[in-house]
Amino acid sequence: MEAGGHACTGALAGALTSSAIGGLTGAELGPAGTAVGALLGAGAALLPDLDADGATAYRSGGTVTRLVGEGFQALARTAYRGTRLPHDPPGDGEHRGLVHTPVFAVGLGLLVGLCALITPLLTAAVMVLVLAPGISALSRSGPRWVRQQLHTHRDLPAMFVAILIAASLWMSGAMVDLGWYAGASIAVGMVVHSAGDSATRSGIPWCWPFRRACEKCAIKGQCAGSRWRRSHILPEALRWRVGSASGKRIERGIEMVCLLAVTWLLLPDIAAMMHLA
Numbered sequence: 001m002e003a004g005g006h007a008c009t010g011a012l013a014g015a016l017t018s019s020a021i022g023g024l025t026g027a028e029l030g031p032a033g034t035a036v037g038a039l040l041g042a043g044a045a046l047l048p049d050l051d052a053d054g055a056t057a058y059r060s061g062g063t064v065t066r067l068v069g070e071g072f073q074a075l076a077r078t079a080y081r082g083t084r085l086p087h088d089p090p091g092d093g094e095h096r097g098l099v100h101t102p103v104f105a106v107g108l109g110l111l112v113g114l115c116a117l118i119t120p121l122l123t124a125a126v127m128v129l130v131l132a133p134g135i136s137a138l139s140r141s142g143p144r145w146v147r148q149q150l151h152t153h154r155d156l157p158a159m160f161v162a163i164l165i166a167a168s169l170w171m172s173g174a175m176v177d178l179g180w181y182a183g184a185s186i187a188v189g190m191v192v193h194s195a196g197d198s199a200t201r202s203g204i205p206w207c208w209p210f211r212r213a214c215e216k217c218a219i220k221g222q223c224a225g226s227r228w229r230r231s232h233i234l235p236e237a238l239r240w241r242v243g244s245a246s247g248k249r250i251e252r253g254i255e256m257v258c259l260l261a262v263t264w265l266l267l268p269d270i271a272a273m274m275h276l277a
C-alpha cells in the first residue's frame, strides 16, 4: 500500500480508537480529541516505511527522520541476521522486516510511553515527528483546496502545523498526560500499516519471532522452518500489486471511504466547538 492509503486508514483507526485509548490512558484531549487522534493515527501508519529510503515518513523531518530511519534499518538487518532460518526469504531483511512486525509496533509504543516518564518534552518531540508526515500525506489525499490554500502536502508547512498542534497541546497542559496515549496510538497505527501491506501481494512477517513451517515442504515433513516469511490478510485472488493501475484505483477508493468516515466522526466535535464559540 502507498503512503496515501496508509495515512487514510491510519486516520480512520486513530479517529475510531482515540476516545478508547484516551479512556485507557487517562489522556484528556477535549473537543479536538478525535481530530488529534486521526492525525496521530495517520502519521503512525506511515512509520513502518521508515525502513525504506525516501518514504514519506523518512523524508518528512529532514535529517532527524532520516537518522531514525537509518537506525530502524540497522536494527531490522541485525534482527534478520540474528534470527533467520534456512527457509526464510533471501535478502537483508531491511524493508518489510522487523519494523513492519506487530512486536516492533508494540515495543516502540511502550518506548514512547516510557520516554514520557523522563520528560513531556520527549512526548512533544515524538508527536511532532509523527504528526508531520501524517498531515502531509492526508493533505495529498484530501480535497484539492487543502493543497491550494494550506500547502500542507509539502514537508515544511506540514511540519509547521505539527509544531502548532503540539504547542497548543503543551499550552493547554495536556502534553503531560499524553505519553501513553501517544505510545498506544503509535502501536495501533503501525499495526494498521502492516494490515494494509498484507492486503496487497507484498505481505509482512506477522509471526516473527515465532518459528513456522512452510506450507509446501511441511507436507514432506522436512521443513527447516522460517520466521520472516510474509503472510497476508486477504485471499490470494483479492490481493493487489502495489503501484499497478488497478492497485492505485483500489487504494484511491479506500482513501475516499476512510476520509468520509473520518469527517463523519469529526462532526459531533465540530458541533460541540461551534456551541462553545
Ligand SMILES: [Zn+2]
Residues within 6 Å of the ligand: 048, 049, 096, 100, 193, 197
Ligand atoms: Zn510498508
Ligand SMILES: [Zn+2]
Residues within 6 Å of the ligand: 087, 213, 214, 217, 218, 222, 223, 224, 225
Ligand atoms: Zn520450508
